Amino acid sequence: MNVRDAIPGDIPELVRLRQILADRMALDGAFPIESRWQEAYAESLEERLGSSDTAVYVVDASAGGLAACGIGLIFDRFPGPSLPDGRYGYIQGMTTDPGHRRRGHSRAIMGALMDWYRTKGIRKVDLHATSDGEPLYRQFGFVEDGYPSLTWRAPS
Numbered sequence: 001m002n003v004r005d006a007i008p009g010d011i012p013e014l015v016r017l018r019q020i021l022a023d024r025m026a027l028d029g030a031f032p033i034e035s036r037w038q039e040a041y042a043e044s045l046e047e048r049l050g051s052s053d054t055a056v057y058v059v060d061a062s063a064g065g066l067a068a069c070g071i072g073l074i075f076d077r078f079p080g081p082s083l084p085d086g087r088y089g090y091i092q093g094m095t096t097d098p099g100h101r102r103r104g105h106s107r108a109i110m111g112a113l114m115d116w117y118r119t120k121g122i123r124k125v126d127l128h129a130t131s132d133g134e135p136l137y138r139q140f141g142f143v144e145d146g147y148p149s150l151t152w153r154a155p156s
Contacts, residue, residue, distance in 0.1 A: 001104060003112045006056035011045050013066040017095040028130050055116045059105045061097065068096040068105035072113040074122060089117050089125035094133060110140055
């Protein structure tokens with residue numbers, strides 16, 4: 001299996017996989033879905049592919065298209081006692097097409113993302129997990145950090 005960097009030609013497939021993830025996330029909990037998110041997602045991918053603060057890894061499907069993908073982002077915030085340089089990572093959009101699951105694609109992508117974070121000197125990485133993905137992330141050392149995860153959303 002070959003994990004590779006995504007290229008602009010992969011964007012339609014990345015959007016397709018993100019829709020699969022959105023549908024799966026809806027099974028674990030309700031969240032608002034904005035209109036035109038696919039276009040905004042594609043534009044953002046085009047802007048960020050190849051930037052130093054974004055890694056988008058994919059596994060190709062044997063019959064064409066993508067079997068799986070995952071995105072790593074690096075953010076800056078003010079330094080603090082537990083994060084002296086203020087930089088932290090966030091993993092987003094880990095998705096495997098249902099026809100390609102249970103073949104190690106997500107594990108390979110997670111390994112590549114964690115290696116990328118290590119080379120960038122990132123010491124803290126967050127993610128949100130579906131119930132399907134949680135066991136894999138725990139195998140990579142992800143734990144609950146002791147603080148509640150709270151979210152505010154503007155009324156639509």
